[in-house]
Amino acid sequence: MSSDVFPGPLGPMPEAGAAAILWMPPQADASGPVRFVDxxxxxxxFLRSHGIDPAPLADDLAATWNVVAARPEILDRADLxxxxxRFVGNVIAVVHPAATWRMTNEPEIGTNTISIPVAGLVQGMVQQPDQRDEFLRMLRSWEQDDRDDEEMRALSAEDAPAAVVPARAYVRPALPTPLFFDDRGEVIRYGRRWPDGTAPEESYSRESHPERFAPLLxxxxxxxxxxxxEYEVEARREAGEGGTERIVLAPARGARVIITPTVPSVRVEAGALFHAIVPSCVCDACDETAETAADELERILLSxxxxxxxxxxxxxxxxWLYTEIRSPDGERRESSSGPAPDHSAEDHERAAALLSGLDDGWWPAWPLRSTVRT
Known part of the structure; x- marks a missing residue:
């Protein structure tokens, strides 16, 4: 089906859960992405009945916004x-040709980086018309978002170097498992508090018994x-900020690591710009335990x-800063963000110069000791 308004064939709205984002691998029995829906x-x-030609609006989102915002009666009829x-979503597909349709809780138009619920957008056009310029500014950055995402995805598809692991595997020490009680005197089953996966709203602002993370030390x-x-690395303990102690692990080759062990969280810094807090959150909703936090801490340092x-x-x-942690067993986690805001421009320049000397960003493995300490 073709249209005299939009520059391409029309298709039906994808079914709920159907992939319409272009980067998803195509299925043999699936239709292609839908750019313009009927x-x-x-x-x-409705527009023509008000003397408005819809064709000029097809590539002018600002004008479309003004037309919709000026006619609140559009929201009085569900079909309209x-x-x-759908019209507004098709306009976005003209403005951003990579955008395609998908159905989640409601119809959306977008790419992998941005997906816009169009029913909510039309409601916003009517109820918050002053948000037009801010929305258009967001759309102007969309193309760059897609390019950055494409570059990030290319990085994530690359292979990692072979892991260098010692003959003697790391063994976690036995951790104490003290009991903690709630206000009613009942044992709190951390790690299993929300069996249905839904935490109560008030639990997000509550941090009960942060001392349960003391075994992380x-x-x-x-x-x-x-x-x-097991590795050729110098470990030294130094005074840190605020009277804390930090442990510096300086390998003969590879990324230096700084550990600041406190309760309830341990801070880890590695390489040029990487930093992590383990556990990242100690609120009751996250329901972390010393064991799950230990999993994360071990994963980072051993990797x-x-x-x-x-x-x-x-x-x-x-x-952007792209970080990848790949465990010796092949598990991988990636993140991307701007560098830490507390770093100066000089810090960023030094980090970029340091990382430019690595093999595609991979820090070399620490050398194994030829004679293992006893």
């Missing part, structure tokens, strides 16, 4: 509001002992030592 005709009929939403000591014994740590900076025009 069903907007009641809205174009739905048709207007035993894990830190065990990791430092293991890494010092860095084994050569599974990657930093790329700057990435894309927006100068």
């Amino acid at each position: 069903g907007f005709e009641p809205f174009t009929d 509001a739905a048709a207007a939403a 035993l894990v830190v000591d065990a990791l430092v002992d293991h890494l010092s014994r 860095v030592a084994a050569g599974g740590f990657r930093e790329k900076y700057p990435v894309g025009r927006r100068a």
Whole structure:
């Protein structure tokens, strides 16, 4: 089906859950992405009944916004509001040709970086017309978002170097498991508090018994002992900020690591710009335990030592920091963000110069000790 309004064939709205984002791998029995959907005709009929030619609006989102905002009666009819939403989504597809349709809780138009619920957008056009310029500014940055995302995805598709692991595996020390009680005197089953996966709203602002993470300090000591014994790395303890102690692990080759062990969280810094707080959140909703936090801490430190740590900076025009942690068993986690705001421009320049000397951002594995310490 073709249209005299939009520059391309029309298709039906994808079914709920159907992939319409272009980067998704195509299925043999699936239709291709839909750029322009049908069903907007009641809205174009409405426009013509008011003496408005819809064709000039097809590539002018600002004008479309003004037309919709000036006619709040569009929201009084469900069929007309739905048709207007499809029209507006098609206009976005003209403005941003990479955008395609998908159905989640409601119809959306977008790419992998931005997906816009069109029914909510039409409602916003009527109820918050002053948001037009801010929305248009967001759309102007969309193309760069897509390019940056494409570059990030290319990075994530690359292979990692082989892990360098010692013959003697790390063994977590036995952690104490004290009992903690709520206000009613009942045992709190941390890690299993929300069996249906839904935490109550008030739990997000509550941090009960942060001392349950004290066993992480035993894990830190065990990791430092293991890494010092198996790899050529100097471990030294220094005074940190606010009277805290920090542990510096300086390998003969590879990324330096700084650990600041406190309760309830342990801070880890590695390489040029990487930093992590373990656990990242101690609120009751997250329901972390010392064991789950130990999993994360061990994953980071053992991966860095084994050569599974990657930093790329700057990435894309927006100068993102791309970080990859790949465990010796192949598990990988990636993140991308701007560099830490508390770093100066000089820090960023030094980091970029340092990382430019690495092999595609991969920090080398720490050298194994030829003679293992006892």
